[in-house]
Amino acid sequence: MPSPAAAPIAVLLGTRPEAIKLAPVILALRRAGRPLLVVTTGQHATMVREALGIFGIEPDIDLRLMRDRQTLDYLLAASVREVGELLDVHRPSAVLVQGDTTSMLGSALAAFHHAVPLGHVEAGLRSGDFAHPFPEEMNRRAASVVARWHFAPTRRSAANLAAEGFTRNVHVTGNTVVDALQRMVDSGLVALPDDLATFIGDAPYVLATAHRRESWDGGIARIATALRDTIQAMPDLRLVFVTHPNPLARGPVEELLGAEERARVVDAVDYGAFLGLMRGARVVVSDSGGVQEEAATFGVPVFVTRATTERPEGLDAGAARLVGTDAAHIRTALGALLGDAVAETEMRAAARDLYGDGRAGERIVEILTRDLGT
Numbered sequence: 001m002p003s004p005a006a007a008p009i010a011v012l013l014g015t016r017p018e019a020i021k022l023a024p025v026i027l028a029l030r031r032a033g034r035p036l037l038v039v040t041t042g043q044h045a046t047m048v049r050e051a052l053g054i055f056g057i058e059p060d061i062d063l064r065l066m067r068d069r070q071t072l073d074y075l076l077a078a079s080v081r082e083v084g085e086l087l088d089v090h091r092p093s094a095v096l097v098q099g100d101t102t103s104m105l106g107s108a109l110a111a112f113h114h115a116v117p118l119g120h121v122e123a124g125l126r127s128g129d130f131a132h133p134f135p136e137e138m139n140r141r142a143a144s145v146v147a148r149w150h151f152a153p154t155r156r157s158a159a160n161l162a163a164e165g166f167t168r169n170v171h172v173t174g175n176t177v178v179d180a181l182q183r184m185v186d187s188g189l190v191a192l193p194d195d196l197a198t199f200i201g202d203a204p205y206v207l208a209t210a211h212r213r214e215s216w217d218g219g220i221a222r223i224a225t226a227l228r229d230t231i232q233a234m235p236d237l238r239l240v241f242v243t244h245p246n247p248l249a250r251g252p253v254e255e256l257l258g259a260e261e262r263a264r265v266v267d268a269v270d271y272g273a274f275l276g277l278m279r280g281a282r283v284v285v286s287d288s289g290g291v292q293e294e295a296a297t298f299g300v301p302v303f304v305t306r307a308t309t310e311r312p313e314g315l316d317a318g319a320a321r322l323v324g325t326d327a328a329h330i331r332t333a334l335g336a337l338l339g340d341a342v343a344e345t346e347m348r349a350a351a352r353d354l355y356g357d358g359r360a361g362e363r364i365v366e367i368l369t370r371d372l373g374t
Contacts, residue, residue: 007092009035011038016048016268017289019051024055027055031365036060038058050270050271078106079103079110095108095110096119096121097143100136101139104143108142112146120151122151123161124159125157125160140310144161147169148169149169154172154313175360184272191273204236204237205240206283209242209284210249210305219305221252222325222330230331230338233331234338239263240264242268243266282300285323292309292314293311299319300348301337303330306322319350321347
């Protein structure tokens with residue numbers, strides 16, 4: 001059996017956010033000369049390859065777990081089975097996972113079954129409500145039980161872990177999304193697509209996304225309604241709504257906003273274009289976790305269209321506001337902020353360094369190298 005220093009570290013990911021947030025760790029592992037195995041589970045197959053490609057990363061293995069109309073039960077079971085077989089073959093020294101997806105949990109359980117030490121990147125996030133977000137809150141809590149290394153992005157996340165009894169191998173590293181964002185900016189890859197730049201021109205605009213499972217039954221339609229009403233009430237304002245591939249998330253947005261002259265409903269754009277849209281927006285309206293971190297780092301106000309968030313740091317700092325999915329409440333909150341230059345300036349200044357300094361990936365690899373050997 002190879003020594004822990006010689007065996008590869010397996011990095012498992014399946015969605016675009018996971019790819020973006022693990023790319024800085026993969027690059028830091030490369031710089032450290034660590035043997036490496038990059039494994040994708042196949043959830044966002046095209047978007048993951050595009051996201052990794054921006055950072056010069058090519059997956060070593062694609063498990064291709066996706067099926068038509070797949071259920072959470074199928075995805076969890078398939079992840080445990082396929083990742084378990086992969087661990088039998090490659091016998092890595094450690095497994096790294098990120099965040100809170102169902103395939104992350106399956107990978108974590110497979111690592112536990114095969115006695116491979118697990119590193120959990122972005123550990124310790126908690127909303128305190130298993131239904132919001134669903135199933136992510138349970139997934140990340142369960143991963144903490146089997147992880148050897150807890151790479152917490154903030155002190156609040158580390159405190160959450162301590163409250164649950166996890167105090168060993170808890171490391172506050174910052175969030176790797178800040179590493180990725182800074183690399184994109186420094187490389188000159190953050191820019192508006194030409195067609196959207198033409199549509200926006202010099203006008204102020206709102207950037208929106210919505211995809212959460214708990215909002216499929218009417219919530220996304222209410223968000224889209226609030227945004228439609230807002231641009232109709234403010235003639236100079238434009239809207240760019242970046243939709244999710246799932247028809248249950250995309251359908252209501254296209255139905256309510258597709259015919260609006262001052263709105264553009266677009267499919268997922270590449271990461272550099274999305275960051276370009278975010279950087280120039282007056283406000284971002286989103287139920288995404290990563291967007292809360294990215295927008296705060298750019299100094300762009302975020303309205304979080306959820307009942308609760310596992311990233312309360314942004315709320316506490318004043319960089320984000322929790323607005324839920326009630327159309328009237330969203331519409332009122334947007335109108336108030338866009339009509340109050342002082343409040344908008346305060347939100348923009350609130351939390352540019354809240355989620356890290358761009359060195360999270362390096363810290364994670366330094367810890368792994370120390371513990372696994374050089």
